[in-house]
Amino acid sequence: MPYSKIIGSGGFLPPRVVTNNDLAAELATRNIETSDDWIIERTGIRQRHLADPGVTTSQLATEAARRALLDAGIQAADLDLIIVATSTPDHIFPSTACLVQAALGARGGAAFDVQAVCSGFVYALTTADAFIQAGRARTALVIGAEVFSSILDWNDRGTCVLFGDGAGAVVLRADDQPGILAAKLGADGSQMNILCAAGNVSHGAVVGDPFLRMDGQAVFKLAVTSLTRSANDVCSMAGVRLDDIDWLVPHQANIRIINFLGRRLGVPDERVVVTVDQHANTSAASVPLALDAARHDGRIKAGDLVMMQGVGGGFTWGSVLVRM
Numbered sequence: 001m002p003y004s005k006i007i008g009s010g011g012f013l014p015p016r017v018v019t020n021n022d023l024a025a026e027l028a029t030r031n032i033e034t035s036d037d038w039i040i041e042r043t044g045i046r047q048r049h050l051a052d053p054g055v056t057t058s059q060l061a062t063e064a065a066r067r068a069l070l071d072a073g074i075q076a077a078d079l080d081l082i083i084v085a086t087s088t089p090d091h092i093f094p095s096t097a098c099l100v101q102a103a104l105g106a107r108g109g110a111a112f113d114v115q116a117v118c119s120g121f122v123y124a125l126t127t128a129d130a131f132i133q134a135g136r137a138r139t140a141l142v143i144g145a146e147v148f149s150s151i152l153d154w155n156d157r158g159t160c161v162l163f164g165d166g167a168g169a170v171v172l173r174a175d176d177q178p179g180i181l182a183a184k185l186g187a188d189g190s191q192m193n194i195l196c197a198a199g200n201v202s203h204g205a206v207v208g209d210p211f212l213r214m215d216g217q218a219v220f221k222l223a224v225t226s227l228t229r230s231a232n233d234v235c236s237m238a239g240v241r242l243d244d245i246d247w248l249v250p251h252q253a254n255i256r257i258i259n260f261l262g263r264r265l266g267v268p269d270e271r272v273v274v275t276v277d278q279h280a281n282t283s284a285a286s287v288p289l290a291l292d293a294a295r296h297d298g299r300i301k302a303g304d305l306v307m308m309q310g311v312g313g314g315f316t317w318g319s320v321l322v323r324m
């Protein structure tokens, strides 16, 4: 059975940077109080990139994809599978993956979206890996992309300070050398209410609440427990120890969750990739953006053992262990 090898990555962030102070000043005009100190202390976030009005998830995804293809040294025509993980698709249908396929000028391969909120990228990566292992695809583009700012309630200081927009992508190719070694996904739908955007469109009108709502403390606790268990599970599946991991690339939601997780897993801070300070939580884009940043600044090298982890609404979680 072939392995799925990561042969390229790319990331794209919309150019508009909004610092905590910018955001605090904006919210103050509506009598909503927050501060740089509060946001940094509770989350580690210093700034986020926000898409301008009219910029879509497929546009960010396409730019990240172009960079990943360039990095991999392949053409869009070589792709036989495109999966986009997003909770903020351009349209109800067609999928954002089909829009990206058209924008890249690729044609004929499978293209579809995966919806697992902030776990979306690890869900999509695991799905693409299964296609490659089964011989149903040879070269896959896996993207996490969001314009999450479009589903935030900018009058809710408990959530609007936490998120940002962006896209990250990887190219996978079938190879007889590892590759993705193990992956495990999980969900607990009974926890759907702790993190949701429970709206819908029906007969041309929004039904329900289209904004993200969150019970932050419940999410915090479930994130830490599910990710700890998930990390141990994939290590056992692959027959490696947590000590063997060169780099932990966790979902970038909150520095306190990341630090807590690193301590529980015994992975020292210097082997944990952190971008939450610069990007905030970009949902499905956070893991591929962090992976891409650490590949391109030279930290993650060929041969390194990397654990990627996602967690988010659903409630969902997952881990992927990969030999770069």
Ligand SMILES: CC(C)(COP(=O)(O)OP(=O)(O)OC[C@H]1O[C@@H](n2cnc3c(N)ncnc32)[C@H](O)[C@@H]1OP(=O)(O)O)[C@@H](O)C(=O)NCCC(=O)NCCS
Pocket: 033, 034, 035, 038, 039, 042, 043, 118, 157, 158, 159, 161, 214, 215, 216, 217, 219, 220, 223, 253, 254, 257, 281, 311, 312, 313
């Ligand atoms: C959201 C989170 C940062 C809030 O931190 P917390 O320590 O739990 O804070 P609380 O929600 O208990 O709120 C504490 C106080 O800060 C206030 N507060 C909330 N947001 C604020 C903001 N942006 N600025 C200033 N004060 C704020 C609250 O109103 C509350 O005030 P009160 O004590 O007067 O009622 C934290 O729960 C968290 O990180 N959860 C995980 C969220 C996450 O990662 N989600 C995505 C997962 S994919």
